Amino acid sequence: MHDVTVVSNEPIADGVYALVINAPKLAQTIKPGQFVNIAVPGNAMSLLRIPLSYASADAEAGTVEIWYAVVGDGTERLSQMKPGAKTDLLGPGGNGWTIPEGCRRALLVAGGIGVPPVLCLARELAARGIPYTVSIGAASKGCLVGEDEFEAAGAPVISVATDDGSYGYHGFCTAAAEQVLELEGGEFDYVAACGPEPMMAKVAAAAAKAGVPCEVSLERMMSCGFGACSTCAVETTSGMKGACMCGPVFNAEEVVW
Amino acid sequence: MHDVTVVSNEPIADGVYALVINAPKLAQTIKPGQFVNIAVPGNAMSLLRIPLSYASADAEAGTVEIWYAVVGDGTERLSQMKPGAKTDLLGPGGNGWTIPEGCRRALLVAGGIGVPPVLCLARELAARGIPYTVSIGAASKGCLVGEDEFEAAGAPVISVATDDGSYGYHGFCTAAAEQVLELEGGEFDYVAACGPEPMMAKVAAAAAKAGVPCEVSLERMMSCGFGACSTCAVETTSGMKGACMCGPVFNAEEVVW
Amino acid sequence: MGKVSMAVDFAGIKLKNPINTAAGTFGQGWQFMNFMDVSELGAITTKGCAAEPWPGNPKPRMTEVPGGMMNSVGLQNPGVRAFAEESGPYLADLTDKGTAVICQVAGHSVEEYVAALELFDELCPWAAAFEINVSCPNISAGGAAMGSTPEGAAEVMRACRPVTKKPLLVKMAPVRLPEIARALEAEGADGLTVINSIPGMAIDVHTRRSKISRPTGGLSGPLLHPIAVRMVWEVCQAVDIPVCGVGGVMTGEDAAEFILAGATSVAVGMASFVDPAASVRILHELEEWAESQGVSSINELIGAFEC
Amino acid sequence: MGKVSMAVDFAGIKLKNPINTAAGTFGQGWQFMNFMDVSELGAITTKGCAAEPWPGNPKPRMTEVPGGMMNSVGLQNPGVRAFAEESGPYLADLTDKGTAVICQVAGHSVEEYVAALELFDELCPWAAAFEINVSCPNISAGGAAMGSTPEGAAEVMRACRPVTKKPLLVKMAPVRLPEIARALEAEGADGLTVINSIPGMAIDVHTRRSKISRPTGGLSGPLLHPIAVRMVWEVCQAVDIPVCGVGGVMTGEDAAEFILAGATSVAVGMASFVDPAASVRILHELEEWAESQGVSSINELIGAFEC
Numbered sequence A, B: 001m002h003d004v005t006v007v008s009n010e011p012i013a014d015g016v017y018a019l020v021i022n023a024p025k026l027a028q029t030i031k032p033g034q035f036v037n038i039a040v041p042g043n044a045m046s047l048l049r050i051p052l053s054y055a056s057a058d059a060e061a062g063t064v065e066i067w068y069a070v071v072g073d074g075t076e077r078l079s080q081m082k083p084g085a086k087t088d089l090l091g092p093g094g095n096g097w098t099i100p101e102g103c104r105r106a107l108l109v110a111g112g113i114g115v116p117p118v119l120c121l122a123r124e125l126a127a128r129g130i131p132y133t134v135s136i137g138a139a140s141k142g143c144l145v146g147e148d149e150f151e152a153a154g155a156p157v158i159s160v161a162t163d164d165g166s167y168g169y170h171g172f173c174t175a176a177a178e179q180v181l182e183l184e185g186g187e188f189d190y191v192a193a194c195g196p197e198p199m200m201a202k203v204a205a206a207a208a209k210a211g212v213p214c215e216v217s218l219e220r221m222m223s224c225g226f227g228a229c230s231t232c233a234v235e236t237t238s239g240m241k242g243a244c245m246c247g248p249v250f251n252a253e254e255v256v257w
Numbered sequence C, D: 001m002g003k004v005s006m007a008v009d010f011a012g013i014k015l016k017n018p019i020n021t022a023a024g025t026f027g028q029g030w031q032f033m034n035f036m037d038v039s040e041l042g043a044i045t046t047k048g049c050a051a052e053p054w055p056g057n058p059k060p061r062m063t064e065v066p067g068g069m070m071n072s073v074g075l076q077n078p079g080v081r082a083f084a085e086e087s088g089p090y091l092a093d094l095t096d097k098g099t100a101v102i103c104q105v106a107g108h109s110v111e112e113y114v115a116a117l118e119l120f121d122e123l124c125p126w127a128a129a130f131e132i133n134v135s136c137p138n139i140s141a142g143g144a145a146m147g148s149t150p151e152g153a154a155e156v157m158r159a160c161r162p163v164t165k166k167p168l169l170v171k172m173a174p175v176r177l178p179e180i181a182r183a184l185e186a187e188g189a190d191g192l193t194v195i196n197s198i199p200g201m202a203i204d205v206h207t208r209r210s211k212i213s214r215p216t217g218g219l220s221g222p223l224l225h226p227i228a229v230r231m232v233w234e235v236c237q238a239v240d241i242p243v244c245g246v247g248g249v250m251t252g253e254d255a256a257e258f259i260l261a262g263a264t265s266v267a268v269g270m271a272s273f274v275d276p277a278a279s280v281r282i283l284h285e286l287e288e289w290a291e292s293q294g295v296s297s298i299n300e301l302i303g304a305f306e307c
């Protein structure tokens, strides 16, 4: 349990906010792909915490940055938290990404609010000097996030797609990823995806076809976030596994879609 | 239903606050002894309104002043409402005091947070040129309210009592009232009391003995405040009567204590 | 008015829309006159009333609980004669304006239910239907004490059925619903109102006493809602007669859940204490929802829950 | 430690205090290691477990509702063998530290309950007691499907009773409690855990589908609390065996209500998701309350509710 303070909380796209919190210990320990489970005060009828990935952590500044979409009452209340507001969170939770030993090149695919955990991973790859290409997508231009940050992290963004064609390629970000895997799959040792589940299933299928190891970050309704409730189960080839402890990042081959 | 805005909301004694709200129509229509049923936001688990008497209304300024004791979650939340905060209330509710025709002199008895409706009545008596004497009580000096206001309204405050003896007479405010009624009951045409129910019962008994008409303002747990639920029933000699519609002020003779 | 037809046929009563009020939470209707146009509602149900006046229970009769409230009013009522005299003119007028008036019938015994119903049938010609309350949790005889077994509920229904030609509804306790619903249907009930408040308990841990004058009371409000929706769904699957859904309806979406679960009408209860105009607001929200569903009649949405 | 003795005797198990955890909300205990000292608790109850592994229900398995949550986990469990292997060492150690470990037993049929209990009795020697779950609302056979009538519940108890010498508790569904409690007592149950989650329903009115993968789920949280207190009180009046109160305990005062209503122990459920250290906090709050009541032992407060 970490007591945290809001440093800033500003919209970065349509319905998407960036929340920066002061949480020194967390900032030092959290790893790409892990998540936090944050208490959002303000509605006594709504009791559970909200699980959120993080987009970046600054161990020196002691801050963690989270990007979230406002989709319901909890995230709406979160968006109203002002700098200086205090709350607490549990974390880091779960297992993050596992970059394969000796990885030469990675392909990252991120859809919608699936961007943040992939962005963390990109920065980690960059830090380790592993080149990677990225395919990101969003419903429309207005709600696209991450383009600049991926650029800044050093990736040649191979494609941006929007469902409505308002920016970049008109369609899903999976299209570009599938094409890359089909044409130059041999150059990749790792595929990582986060976004809507059908999108991840598509990427996983393409990676499997190309014979490239693939990881996906799955979302489930979570009650506890630390292995106590079994509400977050993911069906895998070796039985049910909790997304909060065995995930949220899973080996895509293991997932029963 | 009136939309209202908080003008000020400040402590006036230990655990007692004065709330001034902007409510022009209400300020013009509310009568001494009536109440409002106010919505206090901030706890989604707590849904019902809070019934409160008022201490004074300023028709010209369009404001109503309420005195309330912080006794639980709802009044605690009310105490946190800042000037400018908005809410709504139902009212005026119920029947107020009925000063008898040709009343020569009145005796007012107010205990604890029973002071506000009696204070309204005092001002009404003063406006009509009817002299009155007042006996007020509180648990201790710290939570006594109304002394100055009764003085300002023009009453010779005959006595102040505190349960713990920290100020004024050590004991209940009923003692003074009982004495007055016994010794000079013939000079009074009207007794009005508000406070804890056992206190009102005592005053009612003394008034009955002295043959002086007496009214009391009763509290009940209220769900609606406008006659729809029957949770506020008061047992009377002519059956159950709703405190919100037939009261909160009752003829003391009618009340089955 | 929107484009969706909101009219429903509930137990043989034509309602201009499905929104009704829960007995005991809407007085006799006129209490709401200054807050809303009561005649916008499809129906109102009046507070339970017996042949002779009942005083109800001692104070305190109510306490708040997180997400709702608990009452032990105990069916205080003036008796049918006084009810008909005091509220009859207003309710007859409401009927003329197209809002069905459902009068709730209380009793401590089979005989008392019959006696009350006879008086109602005679003195309240404007009533659209009568609702038999075999589910009040706050009285020691009658109410839930009679309606919590199929046998007890059926006995009351059997005795009441011949008394009136008007539709007879039954307000059900939140127990053994499918069984009791089937028993009531077999005895000729025209419709079921599901659910009455669930018995609860709130103890002041400092005084070690109940926060109300009886050890238990009846719970109302949002805390009931998911339970009530499930119970309505179960009853709708068990019987063919129509159901009125009650329990924690605060918004049009809450009402819509009951409709999807199979309810033909929906009654607003505690919400009317929080916001006296809640029932009309909920009606408008329900209508908006129906429009959003692209149907031409709300009837297409009744029971449209997909498993 | 305060001045009040908090030790209680629950169904023959000596507990250092009345605070227990509700099955399915506390994993196997070790999940809470980093948040609190689990060995402060009087007992913990582990997630329901069957003889063979169960996969549980499809996603989504949970939705929030106002004042609580609704789950349809469906008793996912690894089977008793894997349970004993994975969690045995931790739980044996916890037992050594003076916290009683109660293992919950799941089954789809009488035979399965017996099979699971046999394995438990053999493989979990450190267990203080076993709790038979005849009340899970989220499985199609066994659970509440068996435990919702006196006959069904008694049948399971009758078959299980000879299997172990250890105390047998039964987790009860929130229906027909006094009758079923008496039937269970007659069959030799040592204690009763009251209540399991109440079945509810939450419909997404836009998709017209359930918010979870089954039409209904089990409700937990504060919304249950006043209902659960009433049910515990009813059961305590119906039987002589001790009761563990469960349902919406978020604070020491909530736990105190159960104690006053007659419960000998109190289990914390959903609160542990909101605040993983809730159970120890509630223990401390309960102790403070007991002190404020001027008693020397919490036992003086059990059933001390005054009607």
Ligand SMILES: Cc1cc2nc3c(=O)[nH]c(=O)nc-3n(C[C@H](O)[C@H](O)[C@H](O)COP(=O)(O)OP(=O)(O)OC[C@H]3O[C@@H](n4cnc5c(N)ncnc54)[C@H](O)[C@@H]3O)c2cc1C
Pocket: A035, A050, A051, A052, A053, A054, A067, A068, A069, A070, A071, A072, A073, A074, A075, A076, A113, A116, A117, A218, A219, A220, A221, A222, A248, D064
């Ligand atoms: C491991 C993990 C990491 C996540 N990371 C992020 C992130 O970085 N940024 C972000 O914006 N969102 C993230 N989410 C999703 C986020 O938790 C939900 O959007 C949030 O809980 C919705 O809360 P609400 O009260 O606003 O919405 P609600 O009103 O509760 O629901 C709105 C919608 O969100 C869905 N939802 C609600 N809770 C969850 C949940 N726990 N998991 C999945 N879907 C849910 C509901 O099914 C519904 O469709 C993550 C979820 C998980 C499990």
Ligand SMILES: Cc1cc2nc3c(=O)[nH]c(=O)nc-3n(C[C@H](O)[C@H](O)[C@H](O)COP(=O)(O)OP(=O)(O)OC[C@H]3O[C@@H](n4cnc5c(N)ncnc54)[C@H](O)[C@@H]3O)c2cc1C
Pocket: B035, B050, B051, B052, B053, B054, B067, B068, B069, B070, B071, B072, B073, B074, B075, B076, B113, B116, B117, B218, B219, B220, B221, B222, B248, C064
């Ligand atoms: C007609 C009327 C006029 C009132 N005028 C005033 C006033 O001018 N100033 C003032 O301070 N208080 C007044 N009260 C009492 C006030 O309504 C309660 O103190 C308040 O509702 C408590 O709310 P809470 O949530 O803070 O307390 P809770 O936590 O709900 O309860 C705290 C205590 O207050 C009691 N209480 C709660 N609600 C009521 C209620 N509706 N009526 C009586 N007792 C209640 C409870 O029994 C409990 O003992 C009046 C009550 C009525 C019925």
Ligand SMILES: Cc1cc2nc3c(=O)[nH]c(=O)nc-3n(C[C@H](O)[C@H](O)[C@H](O)COP(=O)(O)O)c2cc1C
Pocket: B223, B229, B230, B231, C022, C023, C024, C025, C047, C048, C071, C073, C075, C104, C133, C135, C136, C171, C195, C196, C197, C219, C220, C221, C222, C224, C246, C247, C248, C249, C267, C268, C269, C270, C271
């Ligand atoms: C103060 C009060 C009085 C009630 N009186 C009655 C009654 O007379 N007859 C009845 O059948 N139900 C009565 N009820 C129960 C309601 O009709 C309704 O079934 C219950 O409150 C659940 O609905 P809600 O959650 O929308 O309030 C009463 C409820 C309350 C709160």
Ligand SMILES: Cc1cc2nc3c(=O)[nH]c(=O)nc-3n(C[C@H](O)[C@H](O)[C@H](O)COP(=O)(O)O)c2cc1C
Pocket: A223, A229, A230, A231, D022, D023, D024, D025, D047, D048, D071, D073, D075, D104, D133, D136, D171, D195, D196, D197, D219, D220, D221, D222, D224, D246, D247, D248, D249, D267, D268, D269, D270, D271
């Ligand atoms: C996610 C979840 C899983 C549960 N699993 C079980 C279970 O395996 N066995 C059981 O008897 N009860 C189970 N329950 C019910 C709880 O033990 C408890 O009876 C219920 O949640 C009410 O208590 P609460 O309101 O304090 O949570 C579960 C509850 C939840 C929320």
Ligand code: FES
Pocket: A221, A222, A223, A224, A225, A226, A227, A228, A229, A230, A231, A232, A233, A242, A243, A244, A245
């Ligand atoms: S969220 Fe509770 S076990 Fe995963």
Ligand code: FES
Pocket: B221, B222, B223, B224, B225, B226, B227, B228, B229, B230, B231, B232, B233, B242, B243, B244, B245
């Ligand atoms: S408070 Fe509802 S009738 Fe008086």
